[in-house]
Amino acid sequence: MLRKILMTSAIVAIAAFGTFAVYTPSWAVSQPTAMAPVSFADLADKLQPTVVNISSTQKLDADTQQAPEMPEFPEGSPFEDFFNDYMKRHQDQMQAVPATSLGSGFIIDKDKGYIVTNNHVIKDAQEIRVTLHDNAIVNASVVGKDEKTDIALLQADLKSHDVSSAVLGDSDAMRVGDWVIAIGNPFGLGGTVTAGIVSARKRDINAGPYDDFIQTDASINRGNSGGPMFNLKGEVIGINTAIFSPSGGSVGIGFAIPSAITKSVIDQLVKYGKTRRGWLGVRIQSVTDEIAESLSLGKPRGALVASLTGTGPAEKAGIKAGDIIIEFDGKPVADMRALPKLVAETEIGKAVPLTVWRDGKETKLSVTVGELEVAEEKGLIEKQDTPEPSKPEYGEMVPELGIKLMALNPDIRSQFSLPSDVTGLVVMDVGGDTDAARKGLTEGDVIVELNQTAVKTMADVKKAVADAKAANKSTVLMLVNRQGDIQFIAVKLAAAAKPAPDPKDPSPAPAAPDQPATPPVPEAAKP
Incomplete structure:
Protein backbone atom coordinates (compact mmCIF):
# COMPACT_ATOMS: atom_id res chain seq x y z
CA MET A 1 0.00 0.00 0.00
CA GLN A 58 -2.23 16.90 18.83
CA LYS A 59 -4.66 16.29 21.69
CA LEU A 60 -7.04 13.35 21.45
CA ASP A 61 -10.43 13.95 23.03
CA ALA A 62 -11.48 11.55 25.74
CA ASP A 63 -14.52 10.44 23.77
CA THR A 64 -12.27 9.24 20.93
CA GLN A 65 -10.20 6.99 23.18
CA GLN A 66 -10.82 3.28 23.50
CA ALA A 67 -12.26 2.32 26.89
CA PRO A 68 -11.95 -1.20 28.32
CA GLU A 69 -14.72 -3.53 27.26
CA MET A 70 -17.27 -4.54 29.90
CA PRO A 71 -17.12 -8.28 30.66
CA GLU A 72 -20.34 -10.26 30.42
CA PHE A 73 -21.73 -11.61 33.70
CA PRO A 74 -24.76 -13.75 34.57
CA GLU A 75 -27.82 -11.71 35.48
CA GLY A 76 -27.67 -10.65 39.15
CA SER A 77 -23.94 -11.31 39.51
CA PRO A 78 -22.26 -9.13 42.22
CA PHE A 79 -19.38 -8.53 39.82
CA GLU A 80 -21.70 -6.56 37.51
CA ASP A 81 -22.05 -3.69 40.01
CA PHE A 82 -18.31 -3.80 40.73
CA PHE A 83 -17.35 -3.41 37.07
CA ASN A 84 -20.03 -0.78 36.47
CA ASP A 85 -18.46 1.35 39.21
CA TYR A 86 -14.99 0.71 37.75
CA MET A 87 -16.07 1.72 34.26
CA LYS A 88 -17.63 4.92 35.57
CA ARG A 89 -14.46 5.88 37.46
CA HIS A 90 -12.33 5.05 34.42
CA GLN A 91 -14.47 7.22 32.14
CA ASP A 92 -14.31 10.15 34.56
CA GLN A 93 -10.53 9.90 34.80
CA MET A 94 -9.91 9.83 31.06
CA GLN A 95 -8.30 13.07 29.96
CA ALA A 96 -7.30 14.45 26.58
CA VAL A 97 -4.09 12.57 25.77
CA PRO A 98 -1.44 14.21 23.56
CA ALA A 99 -0.15 12.39 20.50
CA THR A 100 3.04 13.37 18.70
CA LYS A 271 1.86 35.98 -0.41
CA TYR A 272 -1.68 34.98 0.58
CA GLY A 273 -1.36 32.45 3.41
CA LYS A 274 -3.25 30.01 1.20
CA THR A 275 -3.26 28.75 -2.37
CA ARG A 276 -5.14 30.45 -5.20
CA ARG A 277 -5.65 28.10 -8.13
CA GLY A 278 -7.31 28.58 -11.44
CA TRP A 279 -10.77 27.06 -11.94
CA LEU A 280 -12.64 26.21 -15.13
CA GLY A 281 -15.93 24.86 -13.80
CA VAL A 282 -16.15 21.50 -15.56
CA ARG A 283 -16.36 17.86 -14.53
CA ILE A 284 -14.10 15.87 -16.82
CA GLN A 285 -13.31 12.25 -17.61
CA SER A 286 -10.79 10.30 -19.63
CA VAL A 287 -11.14 9.83 -23.37
CA THR A 288 -11.11 6.08 -24.01
CA ASP A 289 -10.55 4.39 -27.36
CA GLU A 290 -14.30 3.80 -27.64
CA ILE A 291 -15.16 7.41 -26.86
CA ALA A 292 -12.55 8.69 -29.32
CA GLU A 293 -14.02 6.45 -32.02
CA SER A 294 -17.60 7.48 -31.32
CA LEU A 295 -16.65 11.16 -31.59
CA SER A 296 -14.42 10.65 -34.65
CA LEU A 297 -11.43 12.00 -32.72
CA GLY A 298 -8.95 9.40 -33.88
CA LYS A 299 -6.28 8.89 -31.21
CA PRO A 300 -7.52 9.35 -27.61
CA ARG A 301 -6.39 12.69 -26.18
CA GLY A 302 -7.68 15.62 -24.21
CA ALA A 303 -10.24 15.78 -21.41
CA LEU A 304 -13.91 15.00 -22.06
CA VAL A 305 -16.34 17.46 -20.46
CA ALA A 306 -18.99 15.40 -18.67
CA SER A 307 -20.86 18.36 -17.19
CA LEU A 308 -20.54 22.02 -16.25
CA THR A 309 -20.51 23.44 -12.73
CA GLY A 310 -23.17 26.08 -12.22
CA THR A 311 -22.50 29.41 -13.88
CA GLY A 312 -18.75 28.90 -13.89
CA PRO A 313 -16.15 30.15 -16.36
CA ALA A 314 -16.70 27.22 -18.73
CA GLU A 315 -20.42 27.89 -19.15
CA LYS A 316 -19.79 31.59 -19.74
CA ALA A 317 -17.18 30.68 -22.37
CA GLY A 318 -19.60 28.46 -24.29
CA ILE A 319 -18.04 25.11 -23.38
CA LYS A 320 -20.59 22.29 -23.60
CA ALA A 321 -20.94 18.82 -22.16
CA GLY A 322 -19.50 16.44 -24.74
CA ASP A 323 -16.70 18.79 -25.76
CA ILE A 324 -13.18 17.39 -25.58
CA ILE A 325 -10.70 20.03 -24.44
CA ILE A 326 -7.58 19.31 -26.49
CA GLU A 327 -5.65 22.56 -25.98
CA PHE A 328 -5.53 25.08 -23.13
CA ASP A 329 -3.69 28.40 -23.26
CA GLY A 330 -1.63 27.22 -26.21
CA LYS A 331 -0.59 23.97 -24.52
CA PRO A 332 -1.81 20.55 -25.69
CA VAL A 333 -3.93 18.59 -23.21
CA ALA A 334 -2.48 15.09 -23.39
CA ASP A 335 -5.06 13.43 -21.15
CA MET A 336 -7.62 14.09 -18.45
CA ARG A 337 -5.11 14.55 -15.61
CA ALA A 338 -3.14 17.16 -17.55
CA LEU A 339 -5.99 19.69 -17.63
CA PRO A 340 -6.40 20.38 -13.87
CA LYS A 341 -2.67 21.10 -13.58
CA LEU A 342 -2.71 23.50 -16.53
CA VAL A 343 -5.78 25.33 -15.22
CA ALA A 344 -4.50 25.46 -11.62
CA GLU A 345 -1.27 27.14 -12.70
CA THR A 346 -3.08 29.82 -14.71
CA GLU A 347 -3.42 33.34 -13.32
CA ILE A 348 -6.88 33.99 -11.90
CA GLY A 349 -8.88 36.39 -14.06
CA LYS A 350 -6.74 35.76 -17.14
CA ALA A 351 -8.52 35.22 -20.46
CA VAL A 352 -6.94 32.25 -22.22
CA PRO A 353 -7.64 30.55 -25.55
CA LEU A 354 -8.70 26.93 -25.62
CA THR A 355 -9.57 24.44 -28.31
CA VAL A 356 -12.33 21.85 -28.05
CA TRP A 357 -13.28 18.94 -30.27
CA ARG A 358 -16.97 19.36 -31.11
CA ASP A 359 -19.11 17.82 -33.84
CA GLY A 360 -16.09 16.20 -35.47
CA LYS A 361 -13.97 19.34 -35.75
CA GLU A 362 -11.90 21.78 -33.70
CA THR A 363 -13.63 24.83 -32.21
CA LYS A 364 -11.73 27.81 -30.79
CA LEU A 365 -13.01 29.48 -27.60
CA SER A 366 -11.78 31.91 -24.95
CA VAL A 367 -12.32 31.46 -21.21
CA THR A 368 -11.63 33.72 -18.24
CA VAL A 369 -10.17 31.58 -15.47
CA GLY A 370 -11.91 31.66 -12.08
CA GLU A 371 -10.59 30.83 -8.59
CA LEU A 372 -10.87 27.25 -7.32
CA GLU A 373 -10.88 28.14 -3.62
CA VAL A 374 -13.79 30.57 -4.07
CA ALA A 375 -15.76 27.88 -5.92
CA GLU A 376 -15.10 25.45 -3.07
CA GLU A 377 -16.26 27.96 -0.47
CA LYS A 378 -19.50 28.44 -2.40
CA GLY A 379 -20.01 24.67 -2.62
CA LEU A 380 -20.02 24.69 -6.42
CA ILE A 381 -17.88 21.54 -6.69
CA GLU A 382 -19.43 19.43 -3.97
CA LYS A 383 -19.88 15.71 -4.54
CA GLN A 384 -23.31 14.15 -4.25
CA ASP A 385 -24.08 10.81 -2.69
CA THR A 386 -25.70 8.20 -4.89
CA PRO A 387 -28.57 6.30 -3.25
CA GLU A 388 -29.10 2.75 -4.36
CA PRO A 389 -32.52 2.39 -6.02
CA SER A 390 -34.68 -0.66 -5.68
CA LYS A 391 -34.95 -2.98 -8.65
CA PRO A 392 -37.88 -2.23 -10.97
CA GLU A 393 -39.91 -4.79 -12.82
CA TYR A 394 -40.69 -3.12 -16.13
CA GLY A 395 -39.20 -1.39 -19.17
CA GLU A 396 -38.32 -2.11 -22.79
CA MET A 397 -35.15 -3.97 -23.71
CA VAL A 398 -32.67 -2.47 -26.18
CA PRO A 399 -30.69 -5.57 -27.29
CA GLU A 400 -27.96 -3.59 -29.04
CA LEU A 401 -27.16 -1.78 -25.78
CA GLY A 402 -27.88 -4.62 -23.38
CA ILE A 403 -30.11 -2.45 -21.18
CA LYS A 404 -33.80 -2.12 -20.42
CA LEU A 405 -35.09 1.46 -20.57
CA MET A 406 -38.26 3.29 -19.64
CA ALA A 407 -39.46 6.83 -20.23
CA LEU A 408 -39.70 9.00 -17.13
CA ASN A 409 -43.04 9.37 -15.39
CA PRO A 410 -44.08 10.49 -11.87
CA ASP A 411 -43.87 6.95 -10.46
CA ILE A 412 -40.38 6.38 -11.85
CA ARG A 413 -39.20 9.79 -10.64
CA SER A 414 -40.47 8.94 -7.16
CA GLN A 415 -38.90 5.48 -7.16
CA PHE A 416 -35.45 6.77 -8.10
CA SER A 417 -35.70 10.22 -6.43
CA LEU A 418 -35.25 12.02 -9.75
CA PRO A 419 -35.90 15.80 -9.82
CA SER A 420 -38.39 17.23 -12.28
CA ASP A 421 -35.67 18.89 -14.35
CA VAL A 422 -33.98 15.55 -15.17
CA THR A 423 -34.81 14.37 -18.69
CA GLY A 424 -34.12 11.17 -20.59
CA LEU A 425 -34.86 7.49 -20.08
CA VAL A 426 -34.13 5.58 -16.91
CA VAL A 427 -32.20 2.29 -16.91
CA MET A 428 -34.46 -0.39 -15.45
CA ASP A 429 -32.19 -3.39 -15.93
CA VAL A 430 -28.69 -4.18 -17.21
CA GLY A 431 -27.69 -7.41 -18.90
CA GLY A 432 -25.12 -9.36 -16.90
CA ASP A 433 -22.75 -10.27 -19.73
CA THR A 434 -22.92 -6.98 -21.62
CA ASP A 435 -20.61 -4.09 -22.34
CA ALA A 436 -23.05 -1.81 -20.52
CA ALA A 437 -22.57 -3.85 -17.35
CA ARG A 438 -18.80 -3.86 -17.80
CA LYS A 439 -18.84 -0.07 -18.17
CA GLY A 440 -20.72 0.30 -14.87
CA LEU A 441 -24.26 1.16 -15.99
CA THR A 442 -26.78 0.33 -13.30
CA GLU A 443 -30.49 0.58 -12.54
CA GLY A 444 -31.55 4.14 -11.86
CA ASP A 445 -29.09 5.72 -14.28
CA VAL A 446 -30.75 8.18 -16.65
CA ILE A 447 -29.69 8.16 -20.30
CA VAL A 448 -29.83 11.84 -21.30
CA GLU A 449 -28.17 11.64 -24.72
CA LEU A 450 -27.08 9.07 -27.26
CA ASN A 451 -24.37 10.16 -29.68
CA GLN A 452 -24.77 13.74 -28.43
CA THR A 453 -28.46 13.82 -29.30
CA ALA A 454 -31.07 14.21 -26.56
CA VAL A 455 -33.34 11.20 -26.04
CA LYS A 456 -36.70 11.29 -24.26
CA THR A 457 -38.60 8.39 -25.81
CA MET A 458 -37.86 4.84 -26.89
CA ALA A 459 -38.28 6.03 -30.47
CA ASP A 460 -35.41 8.48 -29.90
CA VAL A 461 -33.23 5.64 -28.59
CA LYS A 462 -34.01 3.30 -31.47
CA LYS A 463 -33.30 6.04 -34.00
CA ALA A 464 -29.95 6.87 -32.37
CA VAL A 465 -28.94 3.20 -32.41
CA ALA A 466 -30.05 2.82 -36.03
CA ASP A 467 -28.12 5.96 -37.04
CA ALA A 468 -24.98 4.64 -35.35
CA LYS A 469 -25.26 1.32 -37.16
CA ALA A 470 -25.89 3.08 -40.46
CA ALA A 471 -22.70 5.09 -39.91
CA ASN A 472 -20.81 1.82 -39.28
CA LYS A 473 -20.05 2.83 -35.70
CA SER A 474 -19.31 0.04 -33.25
CA THR A 475 -20.02 2.14 -30.16
CA VAL A 476 -22.68 4.53 -28.91
CA LEU A 477 -21.72 7.45 -26.67
CA MET A 478 -24.14 7.86 -23.77
CA LEU A 479 -24.51 10.91 -21.54
CA VAL A 480 -25.57 9.45 -18.20
CA ASN A 481 -27.06 11.24 -15.20
CA ARG A 482 -26.44 9.25 -12.01
CA GLN A 483 -28.22 11.13 -9.22
CA GLY A 484 -26.74 14.42 -10.43
CA ASP A 485 -23.32 13.05 -11.35
CA ILE A 486 -23.01 13.52 -15.12
CA GLN A 487 -20.60 11.41 -17.18
CA PHE A 488 -20.11 10.02 -20.67
CA ILE A 489 -19.98 6.27 -21.20
CA ALA A 490 -19.17 4.63 -24.53
CA VAL A 491 -20.97 1.29 -24.94
CA LYS A 492 -20.22 -1.19 -27.69
CA LEU A 493 -23.14 -2.11 -29.89
CA ALA A 494 -24.18 -5.74 -29.77
CA ALA A 495 -25.78 -7.48 -32.74
CA ALA A 496 -29.55 -7.19 -32.50
CA ALA A 497 -31.61 -10.36 -32.53
CA LYS A 498 -33.41 -11.36 -35.70
CA PRO A 499 -37.20 -10.95 -35.36
CA ALA A 500 -39.38 -14.04 -35.25
CA PRO A 501 -40.94 -14.90 -38.64
CA ASP A 502 -44.39 -13.50 -39.19
CA PRO A 503 -46.83 -16.45 -39.50
CA LYS A 504 -48.79 -14.45 -42.09
CA ASP A 505 -45.66 -14.04 -44.21
CA PRO A 506 -45.21 -17.11 -46.48
CA SER A 507 -41.58 -16.29 -47.25
CA PRO A 508 -39.18 -18.16 -44.96
CA ALA A 509 -37.01 -16.13 -42.64
CA PRO A 510 -33.25 -16.66 -42.85
CA ALA A 511 -32.05 -19.32 -40.45
CA ALA A 512 -30.18 -18.17 -37.36
CA PRO A 513 -29.59 -21.31 -35.31
CA ASP A 514 -27.15 -19.58 -32.93
CA GLN A 515 -29.52 -16.77 -31.96
CA PRO A 516 -33.14 -17.13 -30.77
CA ALA A 517 -35.79 -15.13 -32.55
CA THR A 518 -36.92 -13.59 -29.26
CA PRO A 519 -33.93 -13.15 -26.99
CA PRO A 520 -34.53 -13.78 -23.29
CA VAL A 521 -34.27 -10.86 -20.90
CA PRO A 522 -30.75 -11.06 -19.40
CA GLU A 523 -30.25 -11.31 -15.66
CA ALA A 524 -29.82 -8.01 -13.88
CA ALA A 525 -26.26 -6.97 -13.24
CA LYS A 526 -25.28 -6.71 -9.61
CA PRO A 527 -24.90 -3.09 -8.54
Missing part, protein backbone atom coordinates in the same frame (compact mmCIF):
# COMPACT_ATOMS: atom_id res chain seq x y z
CA LEU A 2 1.01 3.63 -0.35
CA ARG A 3 1.86 5.13 3.00
CA LYS A 4 2.63 8.72 3.87
CA ILE A 5 5.92 8.49 5.70
CA LEU A 6 4.70 10.00 8.92
CA MET A 7 5.79 8.59 12.29
CA THR A 8 3.41 8.72 15.25
CA SER A 9 4.43 8.09 18.88
CA ALA A 10 3.21 8.74 22.40
CA ILE A 11 6.60 10.32 23.23
CA VAL A 12 8.01 13.50 21.68
CA ALA A 13 11.13 12.50 19.75
CA ILE A 14 13.62 14.30 17.55
CA ALA A 15 12.04 14.68 14.13
CA ALA A 16 13.96 13.86 11.02
CA PHE A 17 14.66 15.14 7.59
CA GLY A 18 15.06 13.65 4.13
CA THR A 19 17.25 14.47 1.19
CA PHE A 20 18.36 12.93 -2.07
CA ALA A 21 21.23 13.89 -4.37
CA VAL A 22 21.04 13.71 -8.15
CA TYR A 23 23.23 14.27 -11.23
CA THR A 24 21.75 17.07 -13.34
CA PRO A 25 21.53 17.04 -17.16
CA SER A 26 24.46 19.48 -17.34
CA TRP A 27 26.67 16.96 -15.56
CA ALA A 28 25.54 14.28 -17.95
CA VAL A 29 26.48 16.47 -20.91
CA SER A 30 29.80 17.73 -19.58
CA GLN A 31 30.79 14.35 -18.13
CA PRO A 32 29.26 11.68 -20.37
CA THR A 33 31.31 8.97 -18.66
CA ALA A 34 30.66 10.21 -15.10
CA MET A 35 30.74 7.49 -12.46
CA ALA A 36 29.02 7.34 -9.11
CA PRO A 37 30.59 9.67 -6.53
CA VAL A 38 33.24 8.07 -4.34
CA SER A 39 31.61 9.73 -1.33
CA PHE A 40 28.62 11.94 -0.51
CA ALA A 41 30.28 13.15 2.71
CA ASP A 42 31.15 16.69 1.58
CA LEU A 43 27.68 17.25 0.18
CA ALA A 44 26.04 15.84 3.31
CA ASP A 45 28.12 18.15 5.53
CA LYS A 46 27.07 21.14 3.44
CA LEU A 47 23.36 20.27 3.47
CA GLN A 48 22.87 19.10 7.07
CA PRO A 49 22.36 22.64 8.43
CA THR A 50 19.41 23.22 6.06
CA VAL A 51 17.38 20.27 7.34
CA VAL A 52 15.24 20.20 10.48
CA ASN A 53 13.28 17.69 12.51
CA ILE A 54 9.65 18.48 13.25
CA SER A 55 7.44 17.19 16.05
CA SER A 56 3.82 18.23 16.25
CA THR A 57 1.48 17.56 19.15
CA SER A 101 3.79 13.20 14.98
CA LEU A 102 7.39 13.14 13.83
CA GLY A 103 8.56 14.37 10.46
CA SER A 104 11.14 16.43 8.64
CA GLY A 105 11.50 19.76 6.91
CA PHE A 106 14.00 22.16 5.38
CA ILE A 107 14.78 25.84 5.71
CA ILE A 108 14.24 28.01 2.62
CA ASP A 109 14.80 31.43 4.23
CA LYS A 110 16.78 31.70 7.48
CA ASP A 111 16.17 35.45 7.88
CA LYS A 112 12.40 35.13 7.60
CA GLY A 113 12.37 31.76 9.37
CA TYR A 114 10.54 29.88 6.61
CA ILE A 115 10.52 26.08 6.83
CA VAL A 116 8.88 23.73 4.31
CA THR A 117 7.38 20.36 5.24
CA ASN A 118 4.44 18.07 4.43
CA ASN A 119 0.97 19.13 5.48
CA HIS A 120 0.30 15.70 6.98
CA VAL A 121 3.24 16.17 9.37
CA ILE A 122 1.59 19.16 11.08
CA LYS A 123 -2.08 18.44 10.41
CA ASP A 124 -4.33 19.36 13.38
CA ALA A 125 -1.24 20.28 15.41
CA GLN A 126 -1.71 22.37 18.54
CA GLU A 127 2.03 22.73 19.07
CA ILE A 128 4.89 22.47 16.56
CA ARG A 129 8.49 22.15 17.74
CA VAL A 130 11.46 22.21 15.38
CA THR A 131 14.85 20.71 16.20
CA LEU A 132 17.65 22.45 14.30
CA HIS A 133 21.05 21.22 13.17
CA ASP A 134 22.68 22.86 16.23
CA ASN A 135 20.30 20.81 18.43
CA ALA A 136 18.34 23.91 19.45
CA ILE A 137 14.58 23.42 19.72
CA VAL A 138 12.29 26.27 18.63
CA ASN A 139 8.54 26.67 18.36
CA ALA A 140 7.03 27.16 14.91
CA SER A 141 3.74 28.49 13.58
CA VAL A 142 1.87 27.67 10.38
CA VAL A 143 2.08 30.34 7.68
CA GLY A 144 -0.11 28.38 5.30
CA LYS A 145 -0.83 24.86 4.07
CA ASP A 146 -2.19 23.11 1.01
CA GLU A 147 -3.91 19.75 1.45
CA LYS A 148 -4.14 19.11 -2.29
CA THR A 149 -0.37 18.94 -2.72
CA ASP A 150 0.45 18.04 0.92
CA ILE A 151 2.73 21.06 1.38
CA ALA A 152 2.94 23.30 4.46
CA LEU A 153 4.98 26.42 5.22
CA LEU A 154 6.10 27.07 8.80
CA GLN A 155 7.83 30.03 10.42
CA ALA A 156 10.24 30.10 13.38
CA ASP A 157 12.90 32.40 14.81
CA LEU A 158 16.13 31.10 13.25
CA LYS A 159 18.35 34.20 13.13
CA SER A 160 20.54 33.36 16.12
CA HIS A 161 21.07 29.71 15.20
CA ASP A 162 23.77 27.89 13.24
CA VAL A 163 21.60 26.93 10.27
CA SER A 164 21.51 27.77 6.56
CA SER A 165 18.93 28.05 3.80
CA ALA A 166 18.38 25.45 1.09
CA VAL A 167 17.98 26.44 -2.55
CA LEU A 168 15.09 25.15 -4.65
CA GLY A 169 16.37 23.61 -7.87
CA ASP A 170 14.78 22.64 -11.17
CA SER A 171 12.98 19.31 -10.82
CA ASP A 172 12.05 19.40 -14.51
CA ALA A 173 15.75 19.07 -15.34
CA MET A 174 16.04 15.76 -13.49
CA ARG A 175 16.39 12.60 -15.54
CA VAL A 176 15.74 8.98 -14.74
CA GLY A 177 19.03 7.58 -13.48
CA ASP A 178 20.27 10.83 -11.90
CA TRP A 179 21.69 10.51 -8.39
CA VAL A 180 19.85 11.73 -5.28
CA ILE A 181 20.63 11.69 -1.55
CA ALA A 182 18.36 11.81 1.50
CA ILE A 183 19.12 13.10 4.99
CA GLY A 184 16.32 12.25 7.35
CA ASN A 185 14.88 11.06 10.65
CA PRO A 186 13.51 7.59 9.84
CA PHE A 187 11.96 5.97 12.91
CA GLY A 188 13.45 8.75 15.04
CA LEU A 189 17.03 8.11 13.89
CA GLY A 190 17.98 11.71 13.13
CA GLY A 191 20.75 12.55 10.70
CA THR A 192 20.37 9.40 8.59
CA VAL A 193 21.86 9.85 5.10
CA THR A 194 20.84 7.62 2.18
CA ALA A 195 21.50 7.76 -1.55
CA GLY A 196 19.82 6.47 -4.68
CA ILE A 197 18.70 7.47 -8.13
CA VAL A 198 15.62 8.91 -9.78
CA SER A 199 13.71 5.75 -10.68
CA ALA A 200 10.89 7.46 -12.59
CA ARG A 201 9.22 10.82 -13.10
CA LYS A 202 5.66 12.12 -13.34
CA ARG A 203 4.24 9.32 -11.21
CA ASP A 204 0.51 9.47 -10.49
CA ILE A 205 -0.18 7.58 -7.24
CA ASN A 206 -3.78 8.83 -6.85
CA ALA A 207 -2.85 10.95 -3.85
CA GLY A 208 -4.49 14.07 -5.28
CA PRO A 209 -5.52 15.97 -8.41
CA TYR A 210 -2.02 17.31 -9.07
CA ASP A 211 0.06 14.14 -8.70
CA ASP A 212 3.39 14.46 -10.50
CA PHE A 213 5.76 12.60 -8.18
CA ILE A 214 9.45 11.82 -8.56
CA GLN A 215 10.08 8.16 -7.75
CA THR A 216 13.36 7.12 -6.11
CA ASP A 217 15.03 4.02 -4.71
CA ALA A 218 16.87 6.01 -2.03
CA SER A 219 15.86 4.60 1.34
CA ILE A 220 13.16 6.74 2.96
CA ASN A 221 10.91 5.61 5.78
CA ARG A 222 8.43 6.86 8.33
CA GLY A 223 9.80 10.05 9.80
CA ASN A 224 11.29 11.24 6.50
CA SER A 225 8.04 13.03 5.58
CA GLY A 226 8.60 16.64 4.59
CA GLY A 227 12.35 16.25 4.16
CA PRO A 228 14.09 17.49 1.02
CA MET A 229 15.40 15.52 -1.92
CA PHE A 230 18.65 17.08 -3.21
CA ASN A 231 20.50 16.87 -6.49
CA LEU A 232 24.30 16.74 -6.58
CA LYS A 233 24.44 20.53 -6.81
CA GLY A 234 22.88 20.62 -3.36
CA GLU A 235 19.56 21.97 -4.64
CA VAL A 236 16.17 20.77 -3.39
CA ILE A 237 14.36 19.08 -6.25
CA GLY A 238 11.66 17.33 -4.22
CA ILE A 239 9.87 16.87 -0.89
CA ASN A 240 9.76 13.27 0.38
CA THR A 241 6.11 12.45 0.89
CA ALA A 242 5.10 8.81 0.43
CA ILE A 243 6.42 5.28 0.12
CA PHE A 244 5.02 2.14 -1.43
CA SER A 245 5.43 -0.64 1.10
CA PRO A 246 3.62 -3.82 2.13
CA SER A 247 5.36 -3.70 5.53
CA GLY A 248 5.63 -0.01 6.39
CA GLY A 249 9.39 0.06 5.79
CA SER A 250 11.39 1.03 2.74
CA VAL A 251 11.37 -1.39 -0.19
CA GLY A 252 13.08 1.02 -2.57
CA ILE A 253 9.95 2.78 -3.85
CA GLY A 254 9.60 6.31 -2.52
CA PHE A 255 7.89 9.41 -3.89
CA ALA A 256 8.72 13.10 -3.68
CA ILE A 257 6.77 16.21 -4.65
CA PRO A 258 8.75 18.00 -7.41
CA SER A 259 10.25 21.39 -6.61
CA ALA A 260 8.43 22.82 -9.63
CA ILE A 261 5.15 22.31 -7.75
CA THR A 262 6.69 23.33 -4.43
CA LYS A 263 7.86 26.71 -5.75
CA SER A 264 4.41 27.69 -6.96
CA VAL A 265 2.65 26.60 -3.77
CA ILE A 266 5.19 28.23 -1.43
CA ASP A 267 5.06 31.53 -3.34
CA GLN A 268 1.28 31.62 -2.85
CA LEU A 269 1.45 30.62 0.82
CA VAL A 270 3.96 33.43 1.46
